[in-house]
Amino acid sequence: MELDTMELPRKNKLMEAYQHEPQFSHRFFDYELSAAGYEARAQELMQRSFQRAELAAVIEQYMQPHGISPLAAQYIKELSSDAFVVIGGQQAGILTGPLYSVHKAVSVILMARQQRELLQKPVVPVFWIAGEDHDINEINHTYTANLGKAVKRQFKQPTVLKTMASDTVYDQKELTAFIKKIFKSYGETAYTHDLLENVLRTVEEQQTYTGFFTSLMNELFTQHGLLFLDAAYKPLRQLESKYFSQMIENADKMASTIYSAEQDLHAMGHKKPIESEAQDANLFYVHETGRVLLKRKAGKFVNEQTGLSFSEEEMHEIAAEQPWLLSNNVATRPLMQDLVFPVLAFVGGPGEIAYWSLLREAFHTLGIRMPVIVPRLSITLITRKTQEALKQTGLTINEVLDGQLPWRQEQWMNEQRDEEFDSLLEQSKKLLELQYEKMQSHLLKTDPGLLPVVKKNLQFHQSQFDYLQKTKEQSILRKHHVQYERYQTLSEQLFPEGSLQERLYSPYFFINQYGEGFIDQLLKQPYQFDGSHQLVYL
Numbered sequence: 001m002e003l004d005t006m007e008l009p010r011k012n013k014l015m016e017a018y019q020h021e022p023q024f025s026h027r028f029f030d031y032e033l034s035a036a037g038y039e040a041r042a043q044e045l046m047q048r049s050f051q052r053a054e055l056a057a058v059i060e061q062y063m064q065p066h067g068i069s070p071l072a073a074q075y076i077k078e079l080s081s082d083a084f085v086v087i088g089g090q091q092a093g094i095l096t097g098p099l100y101s102v103h104k105a106v107s108v109i110l111m112a113r114q115q116r117e118l119l120q121k122p123v124v125p126v127f128w129i130a131g132e133d134h135d136i137n138e139i140n141h142t143y144t145a146n147l148g149k150a151v152k153r154q155f156k157q158p159t160v161l162k163t164m165a166s167d168t169v170y171d172q173k174e175l176t177a178f179i180k181k182i183f184k185s186y187g188e189t190a191y192t193h194d195l196l197e198n199v200l201r202t203v204e205e206q207q208t209y210t211g212f213f214t215s216l217m218n219e220l221f222t223q224h225g226l227l228f229l230d231a232a233y234k235p236l237r238q239l240e241s242k243y244f245s246q247m248i249e250n251a252d253k254m255a256s257t258i259y260s261a262e263q264d265l266h267a268m269g270h271k272k273p274i275e276s277e278a279q280d281a282n283l284f285y286v287h288e289t290g291r292v293l294l295k296r297k298a299g300k301f302v303n304e305q306t307g308l309s310f311s312e313e314e315m316h317e318i319a320a321e322q323p324w325l326l327s328n329n330v331a332t333r334p335l336m337q338d339l340v341f342p343v344l345a346f347v348g349g350p351g352e353i354a355y356w357s358l359l360r361e362a363f364h365t366l367g368i369r370m371p372v373i374v375p376r377l378s379i380t381l382i383t384r385k386t387q388e389a390l391k392q393t394g395l396t397i398n399e400v401l402d403g404q405l406p407w408r409q410e411q412w413m414n415e416q417r418d419e420e421f422d423s424l425l426e427q428s429k430k431l432l433e434l435q436y437e438k439m440q441s442h443l444l445k446t447d448p449g450l451l452p453v454v455k456k457n458l459q460f461h462q463s464q465f466d467y468l469q470k471t472k473e474q475s476i477l478r479k480h481h482v483q484y485e486r487y488q489t490l491s492e493q494l495f496p497e498g499s500l501q502e503r504l505y506s507p508y509f510f511i512n513q514y515g516e517g518f519i520d521q522l523l524k525q526p527y528q529f530d531g532s533h534q535l536v537y538l
Contacts, residue, residue, distance in 0.1 A: 003525045005532040008378070009402035012350045014270050014357065015375060019531045024268075028261065028357040030370040035118065037372050038344065042119055044369055045084055045342045051239055055340060056080035058235045059227055065211075066218045071225030075124035079227070079342075084121065086112040087337065088347035088376060089128035089231075092165045092213035093139045094155055094175075095182065095199070096220070099502040099510075100349060100376070105217065106522055107347045107376040109224050111529065115344060123344060124227060127217065128337060131166030131210035131230040132284070132327040134291040139165060139209060143496065143504040144185040148488030150496030150504050153182060162290030164327070166210040166232035175203050175212075186512045195512055220507070220519045231333065236340070237324040243339040244319035244326050247283065248312060250365050251296060255280045257361035258331055265357060273354040274330055284327045285310075285318075291327060330355055331362070338368055345372040377527050379534045380501050381510055386493045387537060389486035397535060400494045409487040416476050425472075429465050433458070514538065 017024040019033070031037035056079050063072065079085065088108040090101045105127055112125040133139075141154040155178045157171055183196045199216065206212045214228050229236060247254065259278045266272050281294040281301050285308060292303045294310075301310045310318070318325055328336050334356055337343060348356065353373055363370050380397070390397065395408060436458045443450050477484050496504050511518050527534050 001521050001525060002537040003527065004535040004537065005528055006397060006401075006535060008533045009398055014265075014354050015350050015531065017268075017270075018353060018357070018373070019375070028265070028360055029373055030360060030363070031372045033372060033374060038115055038119065041344055041369075041372050042084060042121065045344065048342070048368070050340075050342050052080050052082075052342075054239050058233065058239055059229050061235055062229055062233050063214075063218070063227065066215045066228070067222065069222045069225060071223070072227060075225045075227055078122040079124055082122065083342070084115070084119075084123045084344035085126045085227075085341050086115060086123060086345045086347060086374075087126040087128055087341055087343050089130055089333075089337075091130045091133050091139050092210040092230075093142070093506075094209070094212070095142050095179070095506040095508050096213060096216050097139060097142075097506070099379070099381070099505055099507050101217070102220070102507045102519065102522070103379050103502055104347060104349070104376045105221055105226055106379075106519075106527075107374070107529075109221070109226055109523060110377075110527065111345060111347060111374055125225065126227045126229065126341065128341075129210055129214060129228060129230045130333070131232040132164050132291070134162040134164050136163075136165065136168055136209070142182060142506045144182060144509070145492040145496065145505070146185065148491040150492060150499075153178070153185075162292070164232050164286070164291055166208055166230055168209055169207050170203075170209060170212070172203055172207075176200055179203065182506075182508075183512065186509055189512055191515045192512055195508070195516065199508070220511075220516075223520060224523060231336075232327060234324045237326070240336060240340060241319055241323040243336055244283075244323055245316050246339070246366055247332055247335065248301075248315045248319060251281050251283070251301075253365045254332075254335075254362040255282060255296065257365060258282070258358050261358040261361060271354070273351070273358060276331065276358065280331070282329050282332045284329060286325045286327060293329065331359065334359055335362060335366060338363065338371060339366070343371040345374050347374045347376050349376050349378075374529060375531055377529070377534055378500070378502065379522075379536055380494060382535060382537050383493065383513070384538065386489055389489040389493075392483065392486050393490065395490060397494065400490055401500070401533075403495070403498060405487070405490055405495060409491075412483070412487065413476075416480055418472065418476065421472060425465060425469060429462070432461055432465075510538075 025032065031041050056076050059079070060068065060076050075083070086108050088104045090097060090104055093101060096102060108125045108127060112123045116123040141152055143150040143152055155175060157174060179199055180196070183192060186192070202212060202215045206215055210230050210232070214230065218228055255278055258280070259276045262272050262274065262276050279296045281296045283294050284291045285294055285303065287306055287308065289306055292306055292308065294301045294303055299312070301315050302308060334346070346356070353375060356370070356373055360370055395405065399405070399408070436454065440451060440454055443454060494501060522536065525536060
């Protein structure tokens with residue numbers, strides 16, 4: 001592997017502001033992304049108290065069925081004492097979800113190592129799984145490359161209720177068949193048999209999307225001590241009981257500050273990350289019909305669709321006695337995370353950092369400050385085949401990621417056209433149409449009833465010309481198929497469907513090619529946490 005970096009031609013406006021405009025970061029965040037920021041945050045954390053022993057026990061209990069490596073066991077022990085954490089999270093996607101799940105885990109591990117060395121204090125990596133999310137359609141699919149395109153492959157299993165990913169049981173037989181098809185599309189390599197066998201064994205051992213995700217990720221990162229915890233894990237909910245009460249008590253103030261921050265952000269020319277409302281409760285209730293969002297109305301916490309209505313006192317009772325019936329939304333999950341964990345730094349993608357930008361005053365409402373916010377590594381993996389395609393087409397990575405590939409490919413195809421054939425075909429079409437015009441003029445006067453037949457006959461001949469044109473184009477592509485396939489390789493590998501590779505493909509596409517040591521190799525690269533896009537040449 002070799003590493004290079006580049007600046008993405010299509011920049012995220014909010015990320016640019018966060019990384020390069022001190023006024024913006026000081027307005028919406030508490031700590032600078034700097035050595036001084038980490039040191040100041042560490043000092044704050046040492047003044048706060050956490051349920052460390054209970055948290056360590058919960059993590060150990062959650063990870064036990066998936067396996068705890070010696071390094072992970074050491075990190076759990078450190079967390080029970082005085083360790084800080086670097087944390088990142090993701091939904092529980094099939095086959096780990098897109099590559100950026102792995103890139104986020106890599107970022108968390110490397111940042112924890114870096115800060116452990118710089119601060120000379122124990123810092124452990126944690127992956128926080130958003131198992132409470134109930135939109136299964138966001139996690140039940142992956143993409144495979146085919147003929148220059150990324151094809152969406154969805155695991156369709158009917159669900160009636162809005163159950164959380166952690167409670168949604170998959171059909172093992174159906175998921176096994178689905179994954180076999182995915183691996184078949186990857187192609188057979190020296191690693192396929194054992195890799196597929198391992199994944200299918202995990203399908204059998206687990207029952208839910210979250211369990212499947214955790215086991216796969218834990219195995220990929222087993223040598224690196226990454227700790228895992230599901231946000232919807234019932235023992236964790238019990239630990240969170242008093243923190244839910246804090247959120248219930250301060251729901252009004254928190255909603256007001258979040259709404260106000262989003263209006264300010266929008267006034268500065270940025271998109272609204274969550275479309276918040278002043279009456280949001282920012283909590284879900286796990287109802288018999290599924291996970292439903294609560295709003296605040298006339299001093300109550302309500303969900304009008306189900307007829308639910310709780311007073312603040314009743315909400316406090318639920319938090320105390322049945323906290324597993326409550327769950328966080330996109331706004332309160334970061335707050336809960338910070339109350340539960342001694343978070344030195346949060347590692348997030350552009351979308352996450354956008355909604356974190358709304359939360360500073362909500363943190364302050366609870367008497368805490370935001371952690372250091374670190375943009376996750378953004379990585380494109382470039383195979384030898386892709387490198388050769390770049391060389392032979394004369395395109396650069398910048399040009400491909402700038403969306404220039406389609407018109408460059410069209411330009412190349414135009415250069416291969418048989419201009420004389422095109423000219424002769426066009427002349428023939430015009431001659432035919434001219435003759436038919438004469439025929440129609442004649443029939444209009446003599447036998448107008450035949451005009452529909454003539455029109456249909458003309459359309460038939462025109463379709464034959466179109467068929468001839470397409471057949472000629474296919475003949476040209478067959479003649480130049482090697483170069484044409486290079487353009488397809490660039491399209492499907494580097495910028496599939498106009499997206500970064502990391503947003504669509506599963507890491508298993510690459511693990512199938514390079515073996516399970518692929519993740520360990522990824523972790524050895526000297527990445528730059530400077531907002532640049534990382535290019536890994538395989």
